[in-house]
Amino acid sequence: MTSSPGPEAGPRYLSTVGGPTLRGGAEVTSRATAADLDEVRQRARRHARALLAADRGAVLADLLPDRWQQILGSLDLPAPLVQAEVTEVRAGAGAFVETRLRCVGGGADTREVRLRWVAYEGSWRVREARNVPARLPEPVFLAEEYPRVEAEHWEAMNRGELRVQRCVTCQTWIWGPRHLCPSCRGFELVFQPVAAEGFVYSWTRTVQPFEASMVGRVPFVVALVELPHAGDVRVAALLEPTPGEADPAIGQAVDGVFVSYGDQDRRILRWRLRDRADEARTEGDDRAH
Numbered sequence: 001m002t003s004s005p006g007p008e009a010g011p012r013y014l015s016t017v018g019g020p021t022l023r024g025g026a027e028v029t030s031r032a033t034a035a036d037l038d039e040v041r042q043r044a045r046r047h048a049r050a051l052l053a054a055d056r057g058a059v060l061a062d063l064l065p066d067r068w069q070q071i072l073g074s075l076d077l078p079a080p081l082v083q084a085e086v087t088e089v090r091a092g093a094g095a096f097v098e099t100r101l102r103c104v105g106g107g108a109d110t111r112e113v114r115l116r117w118v119a120y121e122g123s124w125r126v127r128e129a130r131n132v133p134a135r136l137p138e139p140v141f142l143a144e145e146y147p148r149v150e151a152e153h154w155e156a157m158n159r160g161e162l163r164v165q166r167c168v169t170c171q172t173w174i175w176g177p178r179h180l181c182p183s184c185r186g187f188e189l190v191f192q193p194v195a196a197e198g199f200v201y202s203w204t205r206t207v208q209p210f211e212a213s214m215v216g217r218v219p220f221v222v223a224l225v226e227l228p229h230a231g232d233v234r235v236a237a238l239l240e241p242t243p244g245e246a247d248p249a250i251g252q253a254v255d256g257v258f259v260s261y262g263d264q265d266r267r268i269l270r271w272r273l274r275d276r277a278d279e280a281r282t283e284g285d286d287r288a289h
């Protein structure tokens with residue numbers, strides 16, 4: 001049996017814990033040293049030059065090999081690029097070093113990009129990239145296209161109200177909307193207003209832009225939230241205001257917020273993690289009563 005290598009030997013792949021940087025709002029301490037920052041600064045400047053020169057080989061060499069597609073497909077950069085400049089290098093959470101890149105296209109079209117670098121096999125590579133400020137994908141359907149069985153739900157949402165379907169006969173809460181009660185097969189179904197709050201049942205982070213409207217808007221997190229005021233049915237929505245960054249705990253409390261999108265007449269539900277400290281306070285208040 002061979003002895004295992006010491007911490008200095010072997011590939012320097014520091015990041016074993018993916019991208020999450022926030023857990024309950026607290027940032028993880030950085031492990032990057034001043035020498036790391038210098039190294040990444042050089043690397044990032046070279047990367048900016050490679051982008052400007054459209055040197056595909058050099059651009060790819062800076063990305064983690066298993067992330068090429070994802071990173072190239074995610075960023076919304078001006079084309080053609082006429083200027084690319086490193087504006088910031090800082091120690092990120094955990095093993096990351098974060099750099100900001102200001103990219104200018106023709107007609108002064110300027111976009112800012114955040115790159116997260118990790119040490120990998122003796123050098124630094126980009127593991128995550130995203131446009132800043134971070135923006136979430138928006139619904140692409142139009143009001144005229146609401147499926148008939150769901151229309152009342154979406155129309156209520158535009159008024160800033162969460163309505164969930166319920167069976168008049170057996171009182172079962174139903175989600176998503178149906179034509180027939182799955183419990184008693186009753187036809188009489190209504191939409192009742194429900195407090196937009198609940199608990200994270202599950203969640204997933206999307207890092208790949210699966211359609212054109214998602215380019216420049218990844219990563220993002222979708223949370224499946226259990227509604228205690230509606231028979232624990234589960235409603236999925238994007239998480240904000242830390243799109244893509246949040247690392248929710250299962251069971252963590254969330255509040256619904258209704259945000260405008262598109263032509264501003266429409267609103268969509270998003271979940272917002274309730275601060276852990278707030279939760280603790282609320283529990284304390286409950287006990288005091």
Ligand SMILES: [Zn+2]
Pocket residue numbers: 167168169170171172181182183184185186
């Ligand atoms: Zn029923």
